[in-house]
Amino acid sequence: MLELRDRVAEFVEKHVISGEAVLDAGGPPARELVERLKRGARVEGLWGLGLPAELGGGGLSLADYAHVVEAEGASDHAPTILGSLALLDVRTLAGRDACVRSIASGQVSVCNAMTEPGVPGSDPALTTTRAERGTDGSWTLHGRKWFVTGAAEAALALVLARTSGAPPSPQGLSVLLVPTSTPGFRVVRELPVLGAGGQWEIALDDVTVPAGNLIGEEGRGLRVVGERVRLGRLLRCLRWLGQAQRAYTAMRERARTRTVSAGRLADLQLVQQFVFDSLLAIRTTRPLVFEAVALVEAGRDARTETALAKVAAARTLQQVADAAIQIHGAEGLGPDSALPALFRAGRMARLLDGPDELHITAVARRVLR
Numbered sequence: 001m002l003e004l005r006d007r008v009a010e011f012v013e014k015h016v017i018s019g020e021a022v023l024d025a026g027g028p029p030a031r032e033l034v035e036r037l038k039r040g041a042r043v044e045g046l047w048g049l050g051l052p053a054e055l056g057g058g059g060l061s062l063a064d065y066a067h068v069v070e071a072e073g074a075s076d077h078a079p080t081i082l083g084s085l086a087l088l089d090v091r092t093l094a095g096r097d098a099c100v101r102s103i104a105s106g107q108v109s110v111c112n113a114m115t116e117p118g119v120p121g122s123d124p125a126l127t128t129t130r131a132e133r134g135t136d137g138s139w140t141l142h143g144r145k146w147f148v149t150g151a152a153e154a155a156l157a158l159v160l161a162r163t164s165g166a167p168p169s170p171q172g173l174s175v176l177l178v179p180t181s182t183p184g185f186r187v188v189r190e191l192p193v194l195g196a197g198g199q200w201e202i203a204l205d206d207v208t209v210p211a212g213n214l215i216g217e218e219g220r221g222l223r224v225v226g227e228r229v230r231l232g233r234l235l236r237c238l239r240w241l242g243q244a245q246r247a248y249t250a251m252r253e254r255a256r257t258r259t260v261s262a263g264r265l266a267d268l269q270l271v272q273q274f275v276f277d278s279l280l281a282i283r284t285t286r287p288l289v290f291e292a293v294a295l296v297e298a299g300r301d302a303r304t305e306t307a308l309a310k311v312a313a314a315r316t317l318q319q320v321a322d323a324a325i326q327i328h329g330a331e332g333l334g335p336d337s338a339l340p341a342l343f344r345a346g347r348m349a350r351l352l353d354g355p356d357e358l359h360i361t362a363v364a365r366r367v368l369r
Helices: 002-025 027-043 062-072 084-092 097-104 221-257 269-297 303-333 339-349 356-368
Strands: 110-113 130-133 139-149 156-162 173-179 185-190 199-209
Touching (some): 002 027, 062 084, 062 221, 062 269, 084 097, 084 110, 084 221, 110 139, 130 156, 139 173, 221 269, 221 303, 269 303, 303 356
Antiparallel strands (some): 130 139, 139 199, 185 199
């Protein structure tokens, strides 16, 4: 497994990170590079390592795949290029063979439309988007969603909508699969996050889909969302660890090679403190994340461990990226460094998959009962 992890890390470093300037810019050159690197990943035997073998993936267990996730997490583009971004969609849509195969092959992408303007994303019971059943069993959706990753290029959208009841009831919520080519599905605008693109607001104006596009049981959408979020949260934690390690490596190299009038940065005690604290954060966070992975793999209750891992990984990424920027000086804020993107990811991490405060409160209440 360590050999496979090293191969993934080498591929990401050699091919993905080296192409980030093109990938970040987007447009046709980025799409062409993504497709070329996808083909390279397949040739190297690194495609979809966490996907089932029958879908052309590597068939790794979660415990084994976790090591790979951390390695690929060094770049935000790697999960797409290595085919692993499809894992959550493949699990959510299990049983829809034709659809799942297209997703697993990388031919079709899916976006996840859950949060809404004016509604706290951490409280899905307040969802207002509605889906009304027609006489033929079809569903017609009305509403708005935002901060939908990849909505502009996705072929399918998983939409959380209210099929019965009213806010703030957690009952009556369902998940529907919506082709983005359906009349009434509209991308409203891009929502840059701290200057970076990729998030979108969408409108659902009389969007009608067949009855068979209901995912899971009617009114039990929070169960579908919950299963997806639990695994997705762990995968994010692992990728954040990979990004923290990337920032730490950059900081260490900078300290060793940069000289000032007083000598190398590495010889200054304040710099040594940054290096020590960053390494301590990474080394103490990693066991928390892998403990949660082991519990989930064993089918045990991992709510506390996952929440601890999420908060720790988010804090670690932001802390280490910030320290790396400090040691790089102004260069760490500029376009020639990956550090601004890593710091942005760390700041976003404290809100993604539930704000830190939500997890802190949930864990504290649980252990105090």
